[in-house]
Amino acid sequence: MKPEDERLFFEHDLATPLTNLQGAHYLLKMAVGGDPRSADALEVLTHSVRTLERMLGWYWRTRELLEGREADPVEPWPASALGRGIRERLEEERLPVDPPDERLGKALLSVPQEPLAAGLIGAAVTLQAASKAVPRWELEEVPGLIVSRYSLEGDADLLDEERLFRKVYWPSARPMEAWLDPGLPYLEALLKPFGGSLELVWRSGLWRLECFVPVRP
Amino acid sequence: MLRPGEAVKRVLIVEDDAHLRRMFRALLENEGFEVREAEDGSQGLALVLSEAPDCIITDTMMPRMDGLAMLRRLAAVRPPVPSIMVTAAFDLPDDRQLKELGVVKVFGKPFAFDRLVEAVRQAVQGS
Numbered sequence: 356m357k358p359e360d361e362r363l364f365f366e367h368d369l370a371t372p373l374t375n376l377q378g379a380h381y382l383l384k385m386a387v388g389g390d391p392r393s394a395d396a397l398e399v400l401t402h403s404v405r406t407l408e409r410m411l412g413w414y415w416r417t418r419e420l421l422e423g424r425e426a427d428p429v430e431p432w433p434a435s436a437l438g439r440g441i442r443e444r445l446e447e448e449r450l451p452v453d454p455p456d457e458r459l460g461k462a463l464l465s466v467p468q469e470p471l472a473a474g475l476i477g478a479a480v481t482l483q484a485a486s487k488a489v490p491r492w493e494l495e496e497v498p499g500l501i502v503s504r505y506s507l508e509g510d511a512d513l514l515d516e517e518r519l520f521r522k523v524y525w526p527s528a529r530p531m532e533a534w535l536d537p538g539l540p541y542l543e544a545l546l547k548p549f550g551g552s553l554e555l556v557w558r559s560g561l562w563r564l565e566c567f568v569p570v571r572p
Numbered sequence: 573m574l575r576p577g578e579a580v581k582r583v584l585i586v587e588d589d590a591h592l593r594r595m596f597r598a599l600l601e602n603e604g605f606e607v608r609e610a611e612d613g614s615q616g617l618a619l620v621l622s623e624a625p626d627c628i629i630t631d632t633m634m635p636r637m638d639g640l641a642m643l644r645r646l647a648a649v650r651p652p653v654p655s656i657m658v659t660a661a662f663d664l665p666d667d668r669q670l671k672e673l674g675v676v677k678v679f680g681k682p683f684a685f686d687r688l689v690e691a692v693r694q695a696v697q698g699s
Contacts (some may be wrong), residue, residue: 367633367660370660370680370681370682371589371592371631371660371681373681373682374592374595374597374681374683375589375591375592376682376684377683377684377685378592378595378596378685379601381684381685381686382595382598382599382602385602408682512625515579517620538686
C-alpha cells in the first residue's frame with residue numbers, strides 16, 4: 356500500500372464507519388430505558404467504540420512519527436513552559452493523574468511542545484491504567500536533559516514491561532475528551548529523532564519509568 | 573426539542589454514506605427538525621435551490637460534486653445558508669474562506685453527536 360493510500364485509509368476511510376458507530380451509540384443511549392441488559396450492552400458498546408477510535412488514532416500518529424512524516428522544525432522553547440502547560444491541561448481535562456513536582460531551570464527544548472506534553476501526560480495515564488494506582492510524577496532538569504520520572508510502589512508483577520511498551524493505547528477507567536492518552540510507543544517515537552529515550556526499572560518494591568528529553572545545547 | 577409555536581426548521585443532509593445519512597435523519601427528526609437528504613453535492617445543490625433549508629450539514633469528499641464545490645456554487649447564486657461541515661479531510665480552506673461560504677462549524681469525523689445537535693440548533697436560530 357502506498358503511503359498516501361495508507362494515510363487516506365486512516366484519516367478518511369475509517370472515519371465514516373467510526374462516526375456511524377458513534378451515532379448509533381448516541382441513538383441507543385436515548386432509546387435504552389431501565390433494562391439492565393440493554394444498559395450493559397450499551398456500556399460495552401461505549402467502551403469499545405471509544406477504544407477503537409483511540410487505538411486507530413494513536414496507532415496512526417505513532418506510525419507517522421516513526422516514518423518521520425510529522426517533523427516540522429520547531430523554534431526552541433523554554434522547558435519551564437512544559438510544566439505549566441501540563442498542569443493547565445490536567446486541570447482543564449480533570450485527568451486521573453497528579454501534576455508533576457517540578458525542578459526545571461532555564462533549559463530550552465526542540466521537541467514539539469504539544470506532542471511532548473501529550474506524550475508525557477499519556478505516560479502517566481498509561482501507568483495509572485496499567486497499575487490502577489496513581490504514579491508520583493517529577494519533572495527535573497539535569498545537565499543536558501529534562502527527565503520526566505514516574506514512580507509506583509508495587510511488587511514485580513505490578514507492571515508488564517513488554518505490554519507497556521507495545522500497546523499504542525491503554526484504556527483508562529476515566530476516559531477523557533482530549534487526545535492526551537497515547538501509549539508509550541508514541542512518546543518513544545517522538546523522542547527518538549532528538550536522541551531521547553524511555554527506561555523502565557523495578558527495584559526494591561519500586562517501579563520507575565524515566566523519560567529522557569534532550570535539551571537544546 | 574422545539575418549543576410550542578416554534579416553526580419547524582428544515583435541515584438538508586449532504587452525505588454519500590447511506591448509513592450516516594440515516595443516523596443524521598434519526599437524530600435530527602428526534603429533535604423536531606424536518607430533514608431532506610442528498611447523496612452528493614450535485615443533488616444537494618438542487619435541493620437547496622428548490623427547498624430552501626435553514627441549515628445544511630455536508631460532508632466534503634463525495635462523488636460527482638464535493639461539499640466545498642457545492643457551497644461555492646451556491647454562494648455564486650444566493651446568500652449563504654448556515655452550514656455545518658462534517659469531514660475527515662485534512663486540507664480545508666482557512667476559516668475566513670469557509671465563513672464566506674456560510675460554514676459556521678466544522679466537525680472532524682468521528683465526533684460527538686450531541687455537539688452536532690447543539691451546532692444545528694445554533695445555526696438555525698438566525699434563519
